[in-house]
Amino acid sequence: MPLIEIRELRHVYNPDTPQAVVALDGISLTIDAGEFVAVVxxxxxxxxxxxxxxxxxxxxxxxxxxxxxxxxxxxAAVWDIRxxxxxxxxxxxxxxxxxxxxxxxxxxxxxxxxxxxxxxxRVEAALAAVDMLPYRRHxxxxxxxxxxxxxxxxxxxxxxxxxxxLDEVTTMLDPEGRxxxxxxxxxxxxxxxxxxxxxxxxxxxxxxxxxxxLAAGRVALEGPPAQVFARADILEGMGLTLPVVPAxxxxxxxxxxxxxxxxxxxxxxxxxxxxxxxxxxxGGER
Amino acid sequence: MAFIEVDGLTxxxxxxxPMETTAVRDVTxxxxxxxxxALIxxxxxxxxxxxxxxxxxxxPTAGTVRVAGQDLVDPKTDLRxxxxxxxxxxxYPEYQLxxxxxxxxxxxxxxxxxxxxxxxxARVRGALHAVGLDPAVFGPRSxxxxxxxxxxxxxxxxxxxxxxxxxxLDEPAAxxxxxxxxxxxxxIRSLHDRGGITVVLITHSMDExxxxxxxxxxxxxxxxxxxxxxxxxxxREDELTAIGLGVPEVTAxxxxxxxxxxxxRPDVFTFEExxxxxxxxxxxx
Numbered sequence: 001m002p003l004i005e006i007r008e009l010r011h012v013y014n015p016d017t018p019q020a021v022v023a024l025d026g027i028s029l030t031i032d033a034g035e036f037v038a039v040v041x042x043x044x045x046x047x048x049x050x051x052x053x054x055x056x057x058x059x060x061x062x063x064x065x066x067x068x069x070x071x072x073x074x075x076a077a078v079w080d081i082r083x084x085x086x087x088x089x090x091x092x093x094x095x096x097x098x099x100x101x102x103x104x105x106x107x108x109x110x111x112x113x114x115x116x117x118x119x120x121x122r123v124e125a126a127l128a129a130v131d132m133l134p135y136r137r138h139x140x141x142x143x144x145x146x147x148x149x150x151x152x153x154x155x156x157x158x159x160x161x162x163x164x165x166l167d168e169v170t171t172m173l174d175p176e177g178r179x180x181x182x183x184x185x186x187x188x189x190x191x192x193x194x195x196x197x198x199x200x201x202x203x204x205x206x207x208x209x210x211x212x213x214l215a216a217g218r219v220a221l222e223g224p225p226a227q228v229f230a231r232a233d234i235l236e237g238m239g240l241t242l243p244v245v246p247a248x249x250x251x252x253x254x255x256x257x258x259x260x261x262x263x264x265x266x267x268x269x270x271x272x273x274x275x276x277x278x279x280x281x282x283g284g285e286r
Numbered sequence: 287m288a289f290i291e292v293d294g295l296t297x298x299x300x301x302x303x304p305m306e307t308t309a310v311r312d313v314t315x316x317x318x319x320x321x322x323x324a325l326i327x328x329x330x331x332x333x334x335x336x337x338x339x340x341x342x343x344x345x346p347t348a349g350t351v352r353v354a355g356q357d358l359v360d361p362k363t364d365l366r367x368x369x370x371x372x373x374x375x376x377x378y379p380e381y382q383l384x385x386x387x388x389x390x391x392x393x394x395x396x397x398x399x400x401x402x403x404x405x406x407x408a409r410v411r412g413a414l415h416a417v418g419l420d421p422a423v424f425g426p427r428s429x430x431x432x433x434x435x436x437x438x439x440x441x442x443x444x445x446x447x448x449x450x451x452x453x454x455l456d457e458p459a460a461x462x463x464x465x466x467x468x469x470x471x472x473x474i475r476s477l478h479d480r481g482g483i484t485v486v487l488i489t490h491s492m493d494e495x496x497x498x499x500x501x502x503x504x505x506x507x508x509x510x511x512x513x514x515x516x517x518x519x520x521x522r523e524d525e526l527t528a529i530g531l532g533v534p535e536v537t538a539x540x541x542x543x544x545x546x547x548x549x550x551r552p553d554v555f556t557f558e559e560x561x562x563x564x565x566x567x568x569x570x571x
Contacts, residue, residue, distance in 0.1 A: 042463040043434040090461065145329040171461050172377075174328045174490045176530030200463050203535070239465030244493070244535045244557065251561050255570055266539050274546040277568055 003162055003194055004031040004054060004085075008063035011049050011217075015061060023049040025217035026063070031196065033162060036189045038205035038225075039198045041214035042239035047198045050214065051167050054196065055085040068162065083112060086156030090168040092148035096140040101132065101151055104140055108159045119158075126157040129191075130184050146177025150184055163194040170204065182207065202229075202243040206264045213238060226262040245269050287355060288316035289451065289484060290340055290372075295349035297335050309335040311508040312349070319451065322478050322485045324495035324516070327505035328530040333488050336505070337454045340486075341365075341372040354451075370399055373450035377457045379441030383429040388414070388440050389421075391429055395448040406447075413447035414440075416481070417473050435466030442470070446477070452484040453477065459494065471498060496520055496534040496555040504531070520555050536560035543567070 011024040024046045031037055041047045052058040053065045056072040068084050070077040086108075089095060098104035105123045114122065127133045130150040135143065140151060149169055156164060166185065170178040182204065189195045197208060205211050211228040213221040215238045221228050229235070229246045242250065249263040249272075257276065263269050297310040310332045317323065327333050338344040339351045342358045342365045353372060356363045376382070385391040392410045401409070414421040417439040424432075429440055438458065445453065458474065459467040475498055477483045489495055495502055495516065502519040504512035506529040512519050520526070523533045523541070532538070533555075540554040540563060550567040554560045 043466055045463075168461065172457075174530060175492065175532045176328060178490075200461065200467075202464065239463050241464040241468075245539070248536070248539070248557065248560055248564070252564060255565060257568070257570070266535070266542060269539065270542045270546055270548075273543060273564065273568070274548050277548040280568055 001033050002030045003033040003035075003068060004029070005066045006030070006053070006063070007065075009050075009053065009060050009065060010062045011046075011053065011058060012061045023217055024053075027214075027217070027219055029212065029219065029222075031163075031194065033194055034189075034192055035210060036186075036195045036208045037197070037210045037212060038208035039196060039212045039214065040200070040202065040205050040240060041220075045214040045238070046217040047214055048167055049217075051087065051165050051196070051198050054163070054165050055082045055087055057087075079112075083159050084161055085163045085165060086159055086161040087165045087167060088149065088152050088156055088169050090171050092145050092152060092172065093141075095152040095155075096148060099139055100136075101138050101140055101143075102127065102136040104151060105154045105158050108155055112159065122158045122160070123154075126154040127151075129157055129188060130154045131180075144177055145173045146180040149173065149177065149181050153181075153184060153188075157188070157193075161193070163196065164188065166195065166197045166199075168198060168200065170199070170201065202241060206243050206246070213240065225264055229264070230261045289319045289354060290315070290317040291350075291352040292316075292336075292339065293350050293352075295336070295339060295351060296347050297332075297339070297344060298347040299335075301347065309508055310339075313508075313510055315503065315510060315513070317452070317484065317486065319484055320478075320482055321501060322499050323487065324499035324502045325486055325488045325505065326490070326492070326495055326502060326531060331505040331529075332508040333505050334456060335508075337374065337456070337486060337488065340452065340454060341369045341374055343374065366399075370395075370448050371450055372452045372454065373445035373448055374454045375442060375445050375456065375458060377460060379444075380429075380434065380437035382441060382444075383437060386428060387425065388419075388427050388429055388432075389425040391440060392443045392447050395444055399448065409447045409449065410443075413443035416446055416477060417443045418469060419443065433466075435462050435469060438462065438466070438470055439473070442473070450483070452486065454486045454488075456488045457490065458487070459489075459491070474498070492520070492526075492532055492534045493536075496537075497557075504529075517553055517555060521553065 006027055006029045009024050009027040013021045013023055039047050056078045059073055065072045067081045070081050072081055096104050102123050105126050106119050109119045109122050127136055130153050132150050170181055185195055199205055206225045211225050221231055229242050232242050245266055249259045249269055253259050259272050292313055292315040295310055295313045299307045299309055325333050351358045353368050383391050389410055392413055393406050396406045396409045411421045419439055458470055478485045499516050502516050503510055520533050520537055526532055536554055540550045543550045548567050550563045554563045
């Protein structure tokens with residue numbers, strides 16, 4: 001069932017002025033409940049503008065965006081939409097407001113007017129979901145970057161959203177923080193939360209089940225990661241590159257190695273190469 | 287004599303308060319002219335605190351820092367001169383752009399150095415060229431009309447215009463798309479290779495560190511825990527993983543292949559090395 005329906009979305013910043021910039025130029029997309037989608041594209045391709053339309057932080061110049069059937073231009077529906085679609089941003093230090101972790105997570109549901117007993121349950125569930133329950137009484141500013149981002153995600157989860165929009169949430173994290181956050185996101189998606197991950201990391205995009213590549217405010221490529229990464233020529237024209245593993249598989253294919261175009265992960269490539277190596281060894285014995 | 291000499295450096299924030307934090311503990315380090323060093327470590331390991339001592343933005347709680355032989359805590363040392371020789375570019379330097387035009391922004395540093403206006407203009411042109419921006423096109427533009435990658439390059443030009451001997455960069459490629467990332471890192475590499483500038487690159491990307499640096503310094507909990515040639519440091523995968531770091535993706539791939547009986551050489555750290563090593567292992571070379 002579609003959770004988000006975008007039809008012919010255009011967004012123009014500073015319309016009718018000499019500084020007018022067309023950020024989105026006719027985007028049509030449907031995202032189903034439970035999907036895990038990555039949105040990639042060069043700087044200035046419209047990714048963040050698109051994200052801000054998903055919870056009515058921005059409204060279409062023309063076209064429409066519907067969340068769970070609700071039109072984002074309907075002012076009466078804005079809070080219902082924001083409850084359904086939660087956003088997490090790049091900088092973990094700009095998103096935490098309270099002095100204690102659990103108060104931070106309670107902030108959203110308090111604003112929604114949720115009864116206190118219910119809030120306590122939601123905070124506990126949300127912190128458990130991101131594996132941060134032991135830190136509930138800690139001060140957010142003393143946490144690591146990955147921990148802060150997980151608390152920010154918990155704050156969104158406490159609103160019981162249907163969809164999580166992540167805008168470059170791992171960019172500022174160290175390798176461990178990045179692993180923690182990606183693992184958390186993968187688990188949340190497995191439990192039914194729709195995830196839209198906006199990222200510059202092609203390695204991260206490979207973890208999604210669908211990749212949407214934007215260029216100049218339009219959808220340039222769309223499909224399962226393997227299908228999108230098979231179009232290396234088009235991606236390069238957009239200023240993007242293949243993730244390391246598919247890029248290596250491609251270079252080896254160009255050398256004549258019979259490697260499948262669907263190779264995405266290190267495990268895939270190791271599997272394929274160890275089969276080739278074993279076959280080569282047998283061939284050598286003949 | 288090393289260009290930067292750090293001896294027994296300790297830095298404690300908010301000393302004597304309940305918030306007291308020791309960010310750097312007893313660090314000793316030598317940086318020679320012309321080196322390209324990657325400084326890696328988990329968030330909060332003390333990397334940024336350490337480099338802010340290189341141009342006296344922070345003062346040691348204990349220990350000494352010398353730049354070109356001059357002790358930075360000695361009141362006779364001209365700190366302005368030191369800051370012209372050691373350029374620091376913080377994370378997200380585009381937030382530090384504030385002038386009306388790109389030219390003015392890049393001119394800010396050299397003008398503060400008291401250089402004659404002709405020299406300032408020449409340096410601005412040179413610095414913009416060095417970061418791959420055409421001065422005639424970008425010079426008159428407002429910094430706020432630029433893309434993220436372009437802003438990052440303008441900020442880099444602002445530091446380069448001071449013609450520092452040492453360039454310290456904190457995550458210069460974070461938040462850029464793959465093309466912007468490749469461009470800025472390519473420019474840093476050529477400033478080092480052609481311009482002879484000493485580079486200290488702080489990064490969370492093991493791939494970036496392996497591709498660019500000859501030496502890797504690893505910090506954890508305020509201490510330097512590893513320091514050596516890039517290939518040697520990335521050969522210590524278990525220790526790196528234990529502190530929350532890792533090895534370049536292709537290094538992990540090579541290890542996984544060996545464990546499956548594919549005879550790939552172990553010292554594989556860059557994309558090209560991996561490509562060649564796999565061809566060799568499969569007998570295609």
